[in-house]
Amino acid sequence: MSDAESPLIDDLEHELRAEGVRITRQxxxxxxxxxxxxxxxxxxxxxxxxxxxxxxxxxxxxxxxxSILVDRGTVLRNEFDGTGARFELANKPHHDHLIDVxxxxxxxxTSPRIEELQAEIARELGYDIVDHRLELYGKLRTxx
Amino acid sequence: MSDAESPLIDDLEHELRAEGVRITRQxxxxxxxxxxxxxxxxxxxxxxxxxxxxxxxxxxxxxxxxSILVDRGTVLRNEFDGTGARFELANKPHHDHLIDVxxxxxxxxTSPRIEELQAEIARELGYDIVDHRLELYGKLRTxx
DNA sequence: AATGCTCTTGCGAATTATTTGCAATAAGAA
DNA sequence: TTCTTATTGCAAATAATTCGCAAGAGCATT
Numbered sequence: 001m002s003d004a005e006s007p008l009i010d011d012l013e014h015e016l017r018a019e020g021v022r023i024t025r026q027x028x029x030x031x032x033x034x035x036x037x038x039x040x041x042x043x044x045x046x047x048x049x050x051x052x053x054x055x056x057x058x059x060x061x062x063x064x065x066x067s068i069l070v071d072r073g074t075v076l077r078n079e080f081d082g083t084g085a086r087f088e089l090a091n092k093p094h095h096d097h098l099i100d101v102x103x104x105x106x107x108x109x110t111s112p113r114i115e116e117l118q119a120e121i122a123r124e125l126g127y128d129i130v131d132h133r134l135e136l137y138g139k140l141r142t143x144x
Numbered sequence: 145m146s147d148a149e150s151p152l153i154d155d156l157e158h159e160l161r162a163e164g165v166r167i168t169r170q171x172x173x174x175x176x177x178x179x180x181x182x183x184x185x186x187x188x189x190x191x192x193x194x195x196x197x198x199x200x201x202x203x204x205x206x207x208x209x210x211s212i213l214v215d216r217g218t219v220l221r222n223e224f225d226g227t228g229a230r231f232e233l234a235n236k237p238h239h240d241h242l243i244d245v246x247x248x249x250x251x252x253x254t255s256p257r258i259e260e261l262q263a264e265i266a267r268e269l270g271y272d273i274v275d276h277r278l279e280l281y282g283k284l285r286t287x288x
Numbered sequence: 289a290a291t292g293c294t295c296t297t298g299c300g301a302a303t304t305a306t307t308t309g310c311a312a313t314a315a316g317a318a
Numbered sequence: 319t320t321c322t323t324a325t326t327g328c329a330a331a332t333a334a335t336t337c338g339c340a341a342g343a344g345c346a347t348t
Binding site: 121122138 | 226229242257280
Binding site: 017024042064 | 304305306307308314315316
């Protein structure tokens with residue numbers, strides 16, 4: 001059993017260190033939890049998952065670390081339903097979300113056309129977009 | 145000085161009454177506050193504004209009433225920045241929002257093209273859209 | 289207008305999600 | 319190893335919203 005981390009975690013650590021962010025056990029555990037999550041975990045879920053690697057992680061540290069990572073753009077914060085934020089590593093290309101209102105499942109999608117239209121609309125209104133949020137809430141189409 | 149309410153409030157009252165919702169002083173005051181607001185007030189702001197008409201309104205009642213109105217589709221709930229919900233009467237045609245990140249101003253816009261694309265994307269993923277949220281966060285374009 | 293059944297209200301306490309103060313601890317440079 | 323300073327865990331503090339409950343209205347009926 002090696003202690004070797006994944007190249008992804010390794011890269012993130014180096015980037016962070018380069019910016020003067022100290023690499024603590026807890027932060028590595030949190031980054032790992034995020035890196036190993038294919039979904040969009042809440043702070044509470046990230047706490048549970050990172051504790052498997054380092055049981056000393058506390059919820060306050062999860063929040064503090066997420067805050068740093070979100071500010072740096074390393075992590076994306078989403079607020080899908082209004083019941084707490086959900087996070088994901090920002091190592092994938094930009095995408096928006098479709099939330100299944102029945103199951104809570106989150107599906108990622110991209111639409112360059114929509115992005116273009118957004119920029120166009122903002123431009124017409126005299127603005128430059130600094131961020132945007134597009135969420136579709138849907139029900140699985142059935143043929144009952 | 146007449147006590148006559150606006151036709152809008154009047155209509156809303158009738159609709160609500162028809163659905164068995166009791167029309168209380170507080171509810172009328174809250175509806176008026178919403179009807180007279182061109183912006184997107186928070187629950188706290190709606191409390192202040194409705195108290196001008198009926199000083200007995202409490203924050204709990206504002207929330208309870210908003211909840212009823214949102215469920216009925218009479219009022220729309222937005223969560224722009226994550227610091228509390230903002231509400232607006234749903235008597236205007238559908239629109240999305242562009243939030244000025246510097247001033248907090250909210251500009252409404254519509255884009256039939258984006259709506260179409262959203263439906264198309266959902267359809268391709270096997271879903272029917274039941275709701276959606278599109279928010280653009282922008283900075284006023286300047287020529288400094 | 290008075291009655292009564294039921295819904296609504298105000299109040300304060302309870303929740304939920306997140307942030308903060310503080311003393312103890314650990315990173316990382318020397 | 320040592321030292322300086324950032325980071326941590328814990329518990330208490332916030333912020334936004336919801337809830338329990340007894341008192342107080344709606345409104346359909348008389």
